[in-house]
Amino acid sequence: MSFRIAAFCIPAHGHTNPMLPVIAELVRRGDTVRFYSFDMFEEKIRNTGAEFVSCDRFLGELTDEEKAGLSSVSSTELTIQDIRITLSMDSFLKEEFGSFRPGIVYSDAVCFWGKLNAWKYQVPLVVSTSTFAFNRMSSSYMQNSPREMFDLISGLPKVSKELKKLEPYGYHVRNALSLIQNDNDTDTVVYTSRRFQPYPESFSGHYLFAGPSVFSKNVPDKNGHRPLVYISMGTVINDRPYFYRNCIEALRDTDNDIIISCGNAVDIKELGELPENVSVYSYVDQMDVLCRANVFVTHCGMNSVSESMYMATPMVLYPQTNEQKAVARRAEELGAGKLLRDESAEGIRAAVLEILRDTGYFKAAEECRKDFLSCPGTTGAADFIESAPHESDGKDIIKELNRSNTRFTTVYTLAYIAVLVALKLIFGWKHLWIAGVILGILGTPIGNVTQNRRYRKILENHNSGN
Secondary structure, three states: OOOEEEEEOOOOHHHHOOHHHHHHHHHHOOOEEEEEEOHHHHHHHHHOOOEEEEOHHHOOOOOHHHHHHHHOOOHHHHHHHHHHHHHHOHHHHHHHHHHOOOOEEEEEOOOHHHHHHHHHOOOOEEEEEOOOOOOOOHHHHOOOOHHHHHHHHHHHHHHHHHHHOOHHHOOOOOOHHHHHOOOOOOEEEEOOOOOOOOOHHHOOOOEEEOOOOOOOOOOOOOOOOOOEEEEEOOOOOOOOHHHHHHHHHHHOOOOOEEEEEOOOOOOHHHHOOOOOOEEEEOOOOHHHHHOOOOEEEEOOOHHHHHHHHHOOOOEEEOOOOHHHHHHHHHHHHOOOEEEOOOOOHHHHHHHHHHHHHOHHHHHHHHHHHHHHHOOOHHHHHHHHHHOOOOOOOOOOHHHHHHHHHHHHHHHHHHHHHHHHHHHHHHHOOOOHHHHHHHHHHHHHHHHHHHHHHHHHHHHHHHHOOO
16 A cells, blocks of 8 residues: 655755655655655755755745844744744645645654644644754753843744744644653654663653664774764854864874864864865765774764664764754763863864773674664554554653642642742741742652652552553
8 A cells, every 4th residue: 555645844954854764665666756845955855866846935034133043043033934934835735735645744843844744734744853852751852042032032922923923824833842751642753772762761652763764784893994973063153264274273292193074164264274185075975984983073963873773883972952952962971072171172072082092982882773773664664654643552751740749839829929929927028038049949849859759659650550
């Protein structure tokens, strides 16, 4: 039996690339896949055998402020632009869903127009999650910087205003979080293993942890004449000439070969005269380099870290965004990398040499490779998509946890009021605001401790069959 599948993704390499091997497998089976994407990916998509539909004309003109927000990966700006693209594609996708009549939608997790139209036209949806799956528990790995927190809070009114524009078009959305965050009722493919995913037990049977989605048939070969250090900051936030210069300075006189992939955002001439052991390129075949590399200095995008561990290459972890920090934290927990806390030449040199000298990092990366190879892979992901929608076993730890958190919030609020009333009766109004602030601040860590304890208890009950 063949299927008609509509695929959707945002214009980003890190989100598109994991979908491509899965789509190639679906096409190989005889499925008709129509991929709604952007011109920069046309060749890659056509190479899978899928139909390519260009969506570039739906990308609106951006102001300088909006461009700056997107280049800095502002959650607010990304959300607003996703909503606007959805609206601009509405009439086009109405025609497409009417003529192509897909039986399944395979959409990136943050591609609003794919997800919303699947819901609007009641077509089974399979979400493609290019990083970790994030819910109440796993999102604790996300550590927002003060700038990111300010962006999220200050941007709420703007996002709410844009969301209201969706309603007249038949798109019903509670809030932006319901569009972005993973839930336990939606079929979802995650391109990592259960072992690498934080809090995997909190995700329902609607999730398939497929492992890294890669085309490469290369295998690790670390027996070069000299150790190879590979350095890349990915395809989004890669305008870091000062960092590349620090890397060159750090490793110029070492007995190692260095390959730097700096993208088009950096003019290679800016990096000055290169030592004999350093080669710099705009782009490389990353899997080909990683299979030979002994150390990877990485920005910690999910694809890059997954590909590194798939090739048993330990890493120097240099994350730039909150999602990348979550990926870096998990890789460090598994022993496959070391977080770079000093981006000076001296700090980079020390981190690289430590990994080269300590075989424990390589052994941990090898364990990650073995784990990834045991995953269902692209074949399992294709099976999962073709058999959508799925039934779950009914276990939903997050729903149980939400009920527990609601009880905690109620009890803490009542206790908060009671303490303030008691302090007011004893000391009067003068310093009551100080106690209020302290109790308010304490609510978060106390809540987190309570939530973690309750999570472990719920997990124990599930494991014991209660």
